[in-house]
Amino acid sequence: MIALNSENRAAIAARHPEIFRPSWRRRSMIVTGLGAAVGVFVFGIVQLDIPLNRLSDGIFMLGGFLRLMLPPDPGSWALALTCLHALGETLSIAFLGTLGGALLAFPASLLAARNVVANRIIHFLARRSLDTVRGVDTLIWALIWVGVVGLGPFAGILALVCSDFGTFGKLFSEAIEAADKKPVEGIQAAGGNHLHGVRFGLLPQVIPILLSQVLYYFESNTRSATIIGIVGAGGIGLQLAEQIRVLEWQKVSFLILLILVAVSAIDWMSSRLRFAIIGRRAIA
């Protein structure tokens, strides 16, 4: 019924040329965008001198490693205990690092929030210093702290404190800036000063959000804490790097399994707590 003969079709095409003339502008924009993305990708592969021919050999070798990894096995009870102890260290590092970072970041984030400190210079300086701290990876901080307090988990804790200071400082200040300003106005209208406004109008709103962000990062920090051992800052990473270096694949897979279990457990716990705090699934 709606089938058109060629005459009708031509008539429709003539009436709506913009639909039937392929829109070269739009299409060329898409093609250019995709071309640029692919171009940079190819340039990257060439520039990085990535040996694509090694890909298949490497994957074959990986398959071999994978076969050797099964089943996961610590080899001896003694090593299993050492691993568990290292895991405990990792969890401690993550916990204290997150806590310390959050405690230090809180005052800094107040300085960096526009609605708390109106002074533009302080605001700018606070922001840039937080960005600088954040620009240095946890692993680099670990490297530095190993130089200061020596090998061991303590260096790892300090490293996480530093990198979380930057991350939380930024997140917190953004959350504070996003807070509803009506309660603050209410308190100031009742005769409170600026500090009263912050204390009673702002903080009660944002504290649950900040807590939920801290809990959310606890999980990702557990993952960071598993690897700082690679540079000697304690935790399970040291064991892992060691076992990989000596090609003890079953022990490697045992350690990876431990990490998976620990991170999942922390993830589960932190999302339960977050749910309890703010009553719904939080997006950090």
Next chain:
Amino acid sequence: MRAAIPELPQARLRELTDHYASAVAEKRRQLWLGSALLVGAVLAAGWMGDVDPWKFSENFWRFPAYFANMVPKFSFTSAWADLSEWFWGLPRWTRLLGDTLLIAYVGTLSGAIGGFVLCFLASANLVRSRTIVFLTRRALEFCRTVPEIVFALIFVLAFGLGPLPGVLALAIHTMGALGKQFAEVVENIDSKPIEGVAASGGSWLQIVRFGAVPQVLSNFASYALLRFEYNVRGAAVMGFVGAGGIGQDLIEAVRKFYFTDVSAILLLIVATIMIIDFITERVRHHLIGLQGAGT
């Protein structure tokens, strides 16, 4: 001041304040319990993590000293010469930084493509088979949970030293992280367009292409950019395990106590990361403002 509030009889006042006190008592008890738990956990973790305040205070001077060591000798009379001595390795370091960015880019793009493909299989509102959803989810979670540097450690053995293991490690980790985030976005989309396309006779691919993708694309792009930011940081330390980029030079400088080199490289890394963050943040705000003007 005029008193518009009448004074309460003592008995009534006592009754009301008692009621208030008992109402907040429960809350306060919970707070105390929570604090006690927290302190317990801190002590346990402190013992486990070898925290030694004494050692810390004794050694803390080393921290500023470390940074003081990193400051190069610098005088305004010979500023240019000092600067060029400090950044003596600039050509090599910029090349390595470029490599780092490329590693992050190639890894993020490949990972994002993988995550894009897998996220639809991990979304219960698009796939009927519980088994497929479950398996895809677990696979994505595995890739996300294992830190990228652990993948890199293993890949270095399989693929040899160089950027290739770094790229692959970032790609796999990104695939897991983005795939999971993407799947969460897909599970929250409006189901009406999906039904509309299905009711017109669209196949699964067509339903995904026309019912789901237009709804999620801008969100996906924003998440991918965020991941790129994160991956630049990750790529900067890939060199620690021999997987390419600037990390190699950094760890060498740290190990050999070339303090001014460390500060020069760190400054370069931080500056690069700040620039990248600035650009991607701009683009993301633009994307959010755009909210996917069709596809």
Next chain:
Amino acid sequence: MLVVEGLTCRFGTKAAVDDVSFSVAPGSFVGVIGRSGAGKSTLLRMINRLADPSEGRILFDGVDITALRGRELRQWRARSAMIFQQFNLVGRLDVLTNVLMGRLATVPVWRSLVQLWPEADKAVAMSALEQFDMAQIAAQRADQLSGGQQQRVAIARALVQEPDIILADEPIASLDPRNTRIVMDALLRINKHFGITVVCNLHSLDLARSYCDRLIGMAAGRVAFDGAPAALTEHIARELYDLEANEVIGGAPVKAPDAAAIPALGSVAA
């Protein structure tokens, strides 16, 4: 000829549609009425196979629809065009692309995925839009249109599917009175001029009386009435709607447009 035999759909233990049987002759305009929760939507969704029947069969021209899988199922969905209460357009896509969704079952998959639609399909889609005076807004995003416009886009999408039967699930429930008129008239014209069978869920009894040749009344998942609108007495209607009765009956009766007076589609004002 659409034949429904003993059709049942359960959600958990609750039967949303319970042992429903009827047949619909080609070219008829059937209204399905009943209060909300009676199972009207579930019935239509089962016919289009958006919902899976727990028991019973659906036959169309002798073919068992309930047994279709894969490509054949998709082709059946194209032949039984669905119109939704909430329009179910893809808001982020433009109007033309939304109408072209009606061609998905016939266009080669790769062409559709990269949006290289064949000229012939674009022409059909534009022609359908012209019939509803919407060719001018073909490039607009669907979520920027009014409800009435969106429902007309949805009808255009249904039309380009070249369906044998149109299943409309309360198509006017989200529309104002003027757009209600426009949409119902469009369905009626599609039915009378092209001879496409229409099965339409309606909440309003007056509308059902004026537009349909036949009414099927549902209550608690079962068929409680099946016959000509004239045979639906006030008494039966009150039983069908129970507490909602006064709300659906008793409004000013809608004048049924007789076939000759149905406005041509093109004359509908935007």
